Amino acid sequence: xxxxxxxxxxxxxxxxxxxxxxxxxxxxxxxxxxxxxxxxxxxxxxxxxxxxxxxxxxxxxxxxxxxxxxxxxxxxxxxxxxxxxxxxxxxxxxxxxxxxxxxxxxxxxxxxxxxxxxxxxxxxxxxxxxxxxxxxxxxxxxxxxxxxxxxxxxxxxxxxxxxxxxxxxxxxxxxxxxxxxxxxxxxxxxxxxxxxxxxxxxxxxxxxxxxxxxxxxxxxxxxxxxxxxxxxxxxxxxxxxxxxxxxxxxxxxxxxxxxxxxxxxxxxxxxxxxxxxxxxxxxxxxxxxxxxxxxxxxxxxxxx
Ligand SMILES: C[S@@+](CC[C@H](N)C(=O)[O-])C[C@H]1O[C@@H](n2cnc3c(N)ncnc32)[C@H](O)[C@@H]1O
Numbered sequence: 001x002x003x004x005x006x007x008x009x010x011x012x013x014x015x016x017x018x019x020x021x022x023x024x025x026x027x028x029x030x031x032x033x034x035x036x037x038x039x040x041x042x043x044x045x046x047x048x049x050x051x052x053x054x055x056x057x058x059x060x061x062x063x064x065x066x067x068x069x070x071x072x073x074x075x076x077x078x079x080x081x082x083x084x085x086x087x088x089x090x091x092x093x094x095x096x097x098x099x100x101x102x103x104x105x106x107x108x109x110x111x112x113x114x115x116x117x118x119x120x121x122x123x124x125x126x127x128x129x130x131x132x133x134x135x136x137x138x139x140x141x142x143x144x145x146x147x148x149x150x151x152x153x154x155x156x157x158x159x160x161x162x163x164x165x166x167x168x169x170x171x172x173x174x175x176x177x178x179x180x181x182x183x184x185x186x187x188x189x190x191x192x193x194x195x196x197x198x199x200x201x202x203x204x205x206x207x208x209x210x211x212x213x214x215x216x217x218x219x220x221x222x223x224x225x226x227x228x229x230x231x232x233x234x235x236x237x238x239x240x241x242x243x244x245x246x247x248x249x250x251x252x253x254x255x256x257x258x259x260x261x262x263x264x265x266x267x268x269x270x271x272x273x274x275x276x277x278x279x280x281x282x283x284x285x286x287x288x289x290x291x292x293x294x295x296x297x298x299x300x301x302x303x304x
Contacts, residue, residue: 004032004035004042004045004049005045005046005049007049008045008049008054008060009028009031009032011055012027012028012031012064012067013027013028013031015064016031016067016068016071018265019068019264019265020068020071020072020075020263020264020265021075021261021262021263021264021265022071022074022075026074027071030067030070030071030074031063031067033070034063034066034067034070035063038059038062038063038066040059041059041060041062041063044059048060071263072263075262075263076262076263079117079118079119079150080116080117080118080150080151081116081117085116086113086116086178089109089112089113089116090113090181090182090185092109093106093109093110093113093185094185096109097185097186097189100189101189102189102190103156103157103186103189103190103192104157104190106157107157107158110154110155110157110158111124111127113151113154114127114151114152114154114155116151117150117151117152118262119150119151119152119227119228119262120150120151120152120154120155122258122260122295122296123293123295123296125294126293126294126296127155127158128158129293130158130293131155131158131159131160132160133291133298134223134254134291134298134300135159137252137288137289137300138222138223138251138252138254138300139222140160140161141159141161141164141221141222141223141252142161142163142164142165142222143164143165143166143167143216143219143221143222143223144159144164144165144166144167144221144222144223144224144225145167145169145212145216145221145223145224145225145248145249145250146166146167146168146169146224146225146227147169147199147201147224147225147226147229147248148169148170148171148199148201148226148229148233149168149169149170149179149225149227150170150227152168152225152227153166153168153179153182153183153194153196154182156186156192156194157190157192161192162191163191163192164191164192164193164194165192165193165194165216166183166192166193166194166195167194167195167196167197167212167215167216167221168194168195168196168197169196169197169198169199169212170196170197170198170199171198171199171200171201171202172198173198175196176196176197176198177196178196179194179195179196180195180196182194183195183196195215197211197212197215199212201229201233201240201241201244202237202240204243204244204247208247209246209247209248209249212247212248212249213249216249220249220250220251221249221250221251222250222251222252223250223251223252223253223254224248224249224250224252224253224254225254226244226248226253226254226255226256227254227255227256227296228256228257228258228296229241229255229256230244230255230257230275230276230279231257231258231271231272231275231276234275235275241279242282245279245283245285245303251302252288252300252301252302253285253300253301253302254298254299254300254301255276255279255280255298255299255301256276256296256297256298256299257269257272257273257275257276257296257297257299258272258295258296259272259294259295259296259297260295269297272297273297276297276299280299280301284303285301285302285303286301286302286303287299287300287301288300288301288302
């Protein structure tokens with residue numbers, strides 16, 4: 001079998017990384033994996049690489065199309081770093097907490113954990129200001145409900161609240177266990193108490209609101225976060241967030257939209273913002289503030 005000339009690999013990788021949020025090494029690996037599967041390409045690649053405009057070659061174009069498709073699905077399914085890496089970081093955190101005895105002294109490790117998830121990674125440079133600006137509108141909460149929190153529960157030290165009860169929801173049991181493990185780990189080192197709860201947006205019913213209220217001693221939460229959720233869920237299943245507002249027992253609701261696509265280097269804030277504006281309008285919510293961060297637009301709303 002022929003080897004693929006370096007100039008062809010280089011050109012392909014350049015094209016991919018200009019468009020997709022992927023490293024050159026990963027792009028090269030996926031391109032090569034796809035190339036070896038394409039017998040016609042491999043058979044003729046040396047001959048075509050001699051031509052100046054090899055990019056016009058039919059097999060090359062076909063291969064690039066297939067590579068981009070694979071990369072798109074690879075990036076869509078990638079949500080966070082492999083479990084072992086996260087576990088290693090949590091052991092580091094455990095050791096640091098035992099040594100330092102205070103949660104505030106481990107903020108750097110918390111940032112490292114937050115940057116292991118594609119969603120929280122995007123706000124890594126703004127976490128301090130992020131909560132300061134949101135709570136300037138809502139007031140500093142004593143209770144927070146973080147719906148479909150991803151890794152955002154690792155941001156509790158940045159909320160700068162003296163006392164806090166935090167509930168993070170997720171749709172998979174293993175995620176819920178990870179949330180609970182984290183709050184077990186930090187329980188002796190701060191005034192923050194937290195809990196993970198199974199909550200699938202596709203399976204809410206008349207009892208869902210009561211189940212969430214029960215967790216907070218039948219009281220509505222001060223603030224609920226719906227970060228990067230409405231546009232993502234609506235893209236996945238149209239109408240899935242239609243009755244969500246009735247299920248969320250919170251005084252303030254903080255929603256957000258990404259500015260850039262998770263997979264491609266393209267601006268999507270217009271499309272994402274439209275989904276949130278529709279949600280606000282359809283649920284007759286009152287928009288109290290809109291805050292723009294580097295990679296995210298925040299909407300703070302109250303029920304009218
Ligand atoms: C774009 S991420 C946002 C994560 C987090 N809110 C943040 O901004 O850091 C979307 C989240 O929705 C969750 N999710 C996916 N399908 C869901 C479902 N059917 N019900 C509830 N949550 C779901 C994912 O696990 C993921 O954590």
